[in-house]
Amino acid sequence: MTDAVRQLWGAPVEEALRARPGLRLADLDARATPGFTGSKADGRAAMAATGVRLADLQERLYAHGRTGGTRSVLLVLQGPDTAGKGGVVREVLGMVDPQGVALRAFGVPTPAEREQHFLQRVRAALPPAGRIGVFDRSHHEDVLVPRVEGLVPPDVLERRYDEIVRFEEEVVAAGTTVVKVLLWVSADEQHARLRTRLTQPEKHWKYDPSDVDARLRRGAYEEAYEAVLERTSTDVAPWYVVPADRRWFARLAVTALLHRALDDLGLGWPAPTYDVAAELARLDASR
Amino acid sequence: MTDAVRQLWGAPVEEALRARPGLRLADLDARATPGFTGSKADGRAAMAATGVRLADLQERLYAHGRTGGTRSVLLVLQGPDTAGKGGVVREVLGMVDPQGVALRAFGVPTPAEREQHFLQRVRAALPPAGRIGVFDRSHHEDVLVPRVEGLVPPDVLERRYDEIVRFEEEVVAAGTTVVKVLLWVSADEQHARLRTRLTQPEKHWKYDPSDVDARLRRGAYEEAYEAVLERTSTDVAPWYVVPADRRWFARLAVTALLHRALDDLGLGWPAPTYDVAAELARLDASR
Numbered sequence: 001m002t003d004a005v006r007q008l009w010g011a012p013v014e015e016a017l018r019a020r021p022g023l024r025l026a027d028l029d030a031r032a033t034p035g036f037t038g039s040k041a042d043g044r045a046a047m048a049a050t051g052v053r054l055a056d057l058q059e060r061l062y063a064h065g066r067t068g069g070t071r072s073v074l075l076v077l078q079g080p081d082t083a084g085k086g087g088v089v090r091e092v093l094g095m096v097d098p099q100g101v102a103l104r105a106f107g108v109p110t111p112a113e114r115e116q117h118f119l120q121r122v123r124a125a126l127p128p129a130g131r132i133g134v135f136d137r138s139h140h141e142d143v144l145v146p147r148v149e150g151l152v153p154p155d156v157l158e159r160r161y162d163e164i165v166r167f168e169e170e171v172v173a174a175g176t177t178v179v180k181v182l183l184w185v186s187a188d189e190q191h192a193r194l195r196t197r198l199t200q201p202e203k204h205w206k207y208d209p210s211d212v213d214a215r216l217r218r219g220a221y222e223e224a225y226e227a228v229l230e231r232t233s234t235d236v237a238p239w240y241v242v243p244a245d246r247r248w249f250a251r252l253a254v255t256a257l258l259h260r261a262l263d264d265l266g267l268g269w270p271a272p273t274y275d276v277a278a279e280l281a282r283l284d285a286s287r
Numbered sequence: 288m289t290d291a292v293r294q295l296w297g298a299p300v301e302e303a304l305r306a307r308p309g310l311r312l313a314d315l316d317a318r319a320t321p322g323f324t325g326s327k328a329d330g331r332a333a334m335a336a337t338g339v340r341l342a343d344l345q346e347r348l349y350a351h352g353r354t355g356g357t358r359s360v361l362l363v364l365q366g367p368d369t370a371g372k373g374g375v376v377r378e379v380l381g382m383v384d385p386q387g388v389a390l391r392a393f394g395v396p397t398p399a400e401r402e403q404h405f406l407q408r409v410r411a412a413l414p415p416a417g418r419i420g421v422f423d424r425s426h427h428e429d430v431l432v433p434r435v436e437g438l439v440p441p442d443v444l445e446r447r448y449d450e451i452v453r454f455e456e457e458v459v460a461a462g463t464t465v466v467k468v469l470l471w472v473s474a475d476e477q478h479a480r481l482r483t484r485l486t487q488p489e490k491h492w493k494y495d496p497s498d499v500d501a502r503l504r505r506g507a508y509e510e511a512y513e514a515v516l517e518r519t520s521t522d523v524a525p526w527y528v529v530p531a532d533r534r535w536f537a538r539l540a541v542t543a544l545l546h547r548a549l550d551d552l553g554l555g556w557p558a559p560t561y562d563v564a565a566e567l568a569r570l571d572a573s574r
Contacts, residue, residue, distance in 0.1 A: 063492040090384045097377045098385055099423075105386070136386075191574055198567050204559040205350040209566060215573045272491040279496060280485050286502040287478055 051095035057262035065130010079183035082193035317473040338382035344549035352417010366470035369480035
């Protein structure tokens, strides 16, 4: 991060956004820009500048993955419909080399997946060494919909929180930095975004009638998201809550969180695994 | 493609680059820009303009994939080391939404893969409906290295060409447009690029001693690539040969070929599968 960009953050992004115990989502100002003191234009400039650094760090991570390194990064994106998960993927991950990104969207479990342990499909999708993995929805969905809809018995639900915590501890211990982001959109902004999907024919495909069903249970979903934050935010895999009514801020915040995660790895360029001088001589002899 | 961009192409890109019968790669001018009459600056501008159109078409393709459509596009990238396959992925596919891209790099087959039919891992990696699949190397590698190194008997090799042709016919018949691109770099330019990898520490990880081994057999590889073009370029899945000494041209050419492939699908936006007026009423009632 450049000094100019750093000055626009009044507090380090990971401190400003980390989920606080007892957070009530109904009280969250989804138009706020916690930690960031700049305007929308500043935010766009900061995102572009941070994106250049992110692309460099991503290449280092990839280079290490190609030469025996074991580190990777996993971005877990959660949030209600229209919170902007897709836009984050397009605009934030769009700033780095597609070869370094392993993207996986999790939908409603298929009948075959339903017969497996809920973490099985998630384990199978963990990023290989050297990659930035992105989960668009994730195993956290398995304690959201089932809780609100009463699809699993309470004791199973209880066990799942603990299993998630242990699972994420294992993932971190194996060398993957886990960055969990809840994008939060207000009821009014969600209404406006869904309305756009219904009034612009090129956005009709993004709308699903179940989006309104979920709106009608907003209170129950808020409570379920709060339980996720409370039960699964740990020191090794904390949750970040990103107000997302301002798209530019949500994208900037995720860029900054990812940048921070990669920067913390402290990666230089990998040392060559061959004799450079000998290879130069062989190469020149091959002209 | 805008009119301004179209005027820079003296011939349609797919005509200018399609592999001609009897092509000798040793005679190919790898610095040429077939069909394109503009400068490097024109090329960059044309690529950006075509990229905007490509991103729009990619979103339509994705939208259809999400709403029951069956079409997809598969870009097959082949070429010797340093030909620029990675740069094409980063710069060309980097212009579209990462969610719409399914990228797969094929390396030397693992022992388990070697026990399967050579097309098995390729079938498993075909793009889902609505995606642009990208193969960085592919099943065509299975008639290159084995031919040059004599790893499989001649009759097996012969059969593979026919199996590849039938396989690609099936893939096309199932709704996937196949765009096969051979990026071709001259021996001198390859030398210069490998030298850069050996003299710049941040590029050491991209160098592999086997790159020089392959250079020493350049003649045999040229002949093997020519056999691929001769035996597997078909009307439904033709090969395009892209001179790649000028990186900007190679990236522009692949952008234009992909744009053409998506444009030919003639996709509008999918019609809604729900009652728009009824959903608007439900949505407004949920405020």
